[in-house]
Amino acid sequence: MATIDDVARAAGVSVSTVSYALSGKRPISAATRARVERAVRELDYHAHAGARALASSRSDVIALVVPFRPGINVQIIMQFVGGVVTAAREHDHDVLLLTQDDPTGMARVAGSSTADAIVVMDIGSDDPRLPALRALTVPCVLIGVPDDTTGLACVDLDFGAAGRLAVRELARRGHRRIALVGASQEEIAQHANYALRMRDGVRAQAGAEGVDALLVPAAPGFAGGVDAVDKVLAQQPGTTGLVVHNEAALGGVLAGLERRGLRVPEDVSLVAVSPVDIAAALPVPVSTIEVPGMRIGRTAVEMVMARLGGDAVPETRLVTPALLGDESLAAPPVTVTRAAADDRVGA
Amino acid sequence: MATIDDVARAAGVSVSTVSYALSGKRPISAATRARVERAVRELDYHAHAGARALASSRSDVIALVVPFRPGINVQIIMQFVGGVVTAAREHDHDVLLLTQDDPTGMARVAGSSTADAIVVMDIGSDDPRLPALRALTVPCVLIGVPDDTTGLACVDLDFGAAGRLAVRELARRGHRRIALVGASQEEIAQHANYALRMRDGVRAQAGAEGVDALLVPAAPGFAGGVDAVDKVLAQQPGTTGLVVHNEAALGGVLAGLERRGLRVPEDVSLVAVSPVDIAAALPVPVSTIEVPGMRIGRTAVEMVMARLGGDAVPETRLVTPALLGDESLAAPPVTVTRAAADDRVGA
DNA sequence: GTGAAAGCGCTAACAT
DNA sequence: ATGTTAGCGCTTTCAC
16 A cells, blocks of 8 residues: 555655645645645555544544344434434544444543544433443534433434424314324333423423323334224224324324224324334325434534534534425314314304 | 553553553463553553554454445344444454445545455445455455355345245145245346345246246335235236235235235235344234344354455355244135145145 | 564654 | 654564
8 A cells, every 4th residue: 555655755745745735734836736646646545544543633433323222213223324424424534333232332432542523322311321421532422312411412303393293283283182102111111302302292282282182102013003093092082183103103003093994184184203214115195204314413423523623512402393294184074073063163 | 541651651561561461462471461451440541543553554443335225125234234243343343334325435444444344235236336346455245146256255145045945835835826026126127136036046946846936026115015916916816825025015015915805824825035123013924034134244244354364265155044933824725726726636 | 471662654843 | 835753652573
């Protein structure tokens, strides 16, 4: 492999000139720059990453901690990863992959200067890694929002706003009894922050709109979705609007409705918080609030770069949700529902 | 951050002794080793990755090229990634993530000694990256098998064996008319190697068993699956065995059968080549031949390590498939099928 | 079994 | 605008 010395010799300049010509950190005459660039091209020169890191104390690498636990939504994960990698490359950084179940990984890559910064995905409300993250010697950005964000930089979808958005859309079409088919009992038990914020958003908007909102956790998988529909209709008969924040149960929810002869959206309106790919594999089109993984991943990298640049202080950034499509949204049926009765009274 | 000098001073030995004590590359007395290890612990010493790479010409990093094109099966991708990262860590290597749509990425990380080796996923039969891969200055291992493997190291599931396995299981239960609902037209057009090998495996085994095998491509998504069922029954009435090698269409295939009143497995037996997670989200249990992503990822890393070790020559390794469960497998119905008629004649 | 010291290839003062 | 050079922190001969 060619070294910077080879390039300097070929271009007839000193090594520092080559270095500066390549980094742009000091003015170089057009002629010199051209000769350097030519030599670089002819020798196919690439600066040795280790040597550069040693001399400059910057590796130009961001570590990304990815969850591999079963039951995780891989679609979302991949979108985050894609966003992080793409954005990192735009800033001339590479991405090193760490897994969640390598507890020493973050300290190792930080301590060895393998990475300049760390992005951590899938942060829980009371994530056990929080102390370690606060103690890190390199800047870090969390995807997900813990309960206590002191000293931490975080990004996530604004799940509270997502919940409010979903309820608002149902309410303005006249639905008066709605239900949130939410995360599994386990996720709730683990205080999964997104689940709690979603729940609170649904509750708050339901309160503001004066509609009844039942909250039902759903086990992941087909059966979990079917069960959830049973529960909803048993505990709150006449429910006409469903918010499903559990992509693994989504297919089961639709099947459960169909088995009871309930059509979407004629009898029941539906908003899913889910990756679009999953929604696309369903028998009927479903209006979806997507977790914008790419966007969040990119934002995480922007925050990393800001912090590496020196300015920027830890902050929490919540990305505003948007509703895609209205195929599974309609007014509630005019017959049996209380909403219909209310409407008549109002008319 | 503590340096090796700090450790040497704290332990009262020379830097070379620290280095050797840590690498084990030359014998160190137990007493000295203990003092070094103590100093390392107390100072929380981590060798500077760049300095190490510069001095040793080894970065202890493997680059992994991941496809992010839409329509890709993320479940499988994540499994590959998980296997690669886990295995790499067991060999004290880290994994750097590259995306497919960064065409200069591989040359860059190889040329700058950022990575010691490269693993490339999602290799097509006539992958455009093949020339670049052959020209690489570092060893590389492909996940997927191109048509011409000269000079290349490759790993993949043995899709031919998977096709034969699926047909054998159907045939030995008495099915005489089967169909492969396979990859999409696009994948076939792109000469996706796995699709071709699957097809050939199905054909070969069908020929050997003397059963009729119809080959039908399916567009991904729910509708694609429904369509495929229509095509199968139109082109080959009396089909009782289905091999579905298209996880995105799987839900649609089941729905298509149900709409025609065909039960699984009473009327139609089914074998899916799919990630188990997808199969689990389906309304009925489906016998599955899984692409063992973890295993393949691990194997890729073993091959990388062998090549970094000097021994080992490029080779292609095909992982043997296994069938999980038999819930969607049964004998064909005794009434209308030709299989039943044959049986009676034979009896 | 241990130490001294010569690089590895680059960056960034400090020159001019 | 360009050149000289002292490190960056480690590995690995070579020497004892």
